Amino acid sequence: MKKPNPLLDALQEILPTIAANAAQAEKERMVPPENIAMLKGIGMHRAFQPQAYGGLEISLPEFADCVAALAGACAGTAWAFSLLCTHSHQMAMFSKQLQEDVWGHNRDATASSSIAPFGKAQNVEGGIILNGELGWSSGCDHAEWAIVGFRRPMAEGEPPAYCFGVVPRSDYEIRDDWFVAGMKASGTKTLILKDVFIPEHRIEAAKDMMEGRSAGYGLYPDSKIFYAPYRPYFASGFAAISLGIAERMLVVYAEKTRNRVRAYTGAHVGAATPALMRLAESTHQVGATRAFLEKTWQEHAEYGERHQYPDSRTLAFWRTNQAYAVKMCIQAVDRLFEAAGGTSWFDHNEMQRLFRDSHMTGAHAYTDYDVCAQILGRELMGLDPDPSMV
Missing domain, CATH: 1.20.140.10 (Butyryl-CoA Dehydrogenase, subunit A, domain 3)
Incomplete structure (x- = not known):
């Protein structure tokens, strides 16, 4: 028998309204702000956020049941919002300083992403400079941050390292180019970064995040969800x-x-x-x-x-x-x-x-x-x- 899932119970109350908004969401090619407000109202965005910042740290089975139910009402909303949730799990594996940047003053903050390594990185003192047109960023209109992928140049003779950087909304523009046949409501648009500086504490190597070597690994010794690679949750x-x-x-x-x-x-x-x-x-x-x-x-x-x-x-x-x-x-x-x-x-x-x-x-x-x-x-x-x- 499944254990009680209070988040799913709360979600069931708002699903009829989200379903009623599905046609509007497709027409606007993004999740309606009303949907985002209702989902944040029940705290779903906190599913994988550290408890230290007010998060729920629920289990993956509990979260997945919520996502499946949400998808039955509006798949585009589920696609965008589930990623805003799972990105919190990924950011919890970054440095404590990055987490303070994101949640220290706004515990409701979320991040979209464009993690394919399309960005062009240049090493500079204290971090990198990143440029690029980074597509496939679902729910970006509703996020305060973005996780972006790039290949970082390494020492001579070494291959570039696939890395992620976290950047605030003020550092990028959003290009509205989401004209598609499916998942229209997800608002999966392109992020434009021009000479964006990303400091070291906001950068992690993807390999480290898959092998338990990232800066945030072990920060929460009582957690049941953060002793894990980022990718299965993402x-x-x-x-x-x-x-x-x-x-x-x-x-x-x-x-x-x-x-x-x-x-x-x-x-x-x-x-x-x-x-x-x-x-x-x-x-x-x-x-x-x-x-x-x-x-x-x-x-x-x-x-x-x-x-x-x-x-x-x-x-x-x-x-x-x-x-x-x-x-x-x-x-x-x-x-x-x-x-x-x-x-x-x-x-x-x-x-x-x-x-x-x-x-x-x-x-x-x-x-x-x-x-x-x-x-x-x-x-x-x-x-x-x-x-x-x-």
Whole structure:
């Protein structure tokens, strides 16, 4: 039996309003401020924030259940806001000075990100100068900070180091270029950085954050969530969102099909064998996906409770389980949508939005199953990781 989840209970109260705002969110191509205010009102942005700054430090299973439920109401909102939450987990592994910069005067502060190393860094005294057009920053309109990726030049003969820097909103511009077919409401825009200075205390190497060597590692000895690599928490929302979309699709398909009558023949579709079989198979597939993900999320929680760092095989499974789960969710959604009829394609029909957003959950670098299958296959065969596989 699952333990009580007060955050999920509070979230359920505001989901009808968030669902009602979904059309507006798509039209505006960003999460409505009302949604952000309601989600902050229940404290969801504090999910992975250190308790030292008023955070909740809830477990990954509790958080993922909230994200899945939120995705059923508005996937774009879930995508953007879940990242604003998980970035707090990442920042808790930076230096104490960085955490003071972010939360010392504003405990409600959040960060968006653009972590692909597109920025061009130049070493200077006390830090780096960063320039670049950094895309894919979901929810950036609502964040006070941004986590940005870059390759930092190292000593002669050494390869550049993949690093993250944290910059305040005053240091970058936002380019509104989010014109897409799926996940429209996420507001995933481009950050423009011009000669931005990032001091050393706001910089961490990605490798250190995956191997327990970052400046903030061990700062919170009583925590159950910060003795962990950053990446599993950062990526946790993607599969949860895909699951929430698929679970919502089961409901919408059943409601639409139950009373659907074929225009040319008058046949009652809801009682037809093909419709029943499609709904049954997708229901089994989505249920299996939830069970699979819940087992993975629970492993995350147990490792954190024991302060046990995962080995390479465990990390490979955590990394790739979610991509396989997304693949199954998309299949379940497609099975229903392809038989939902022409009216399901109208803009006002929720099913077409669920279909589009579902496919977008499989388009992220961390949910690309072609990549993940290679990562896991190499691990299972005892081969060294391929550095070209993120």
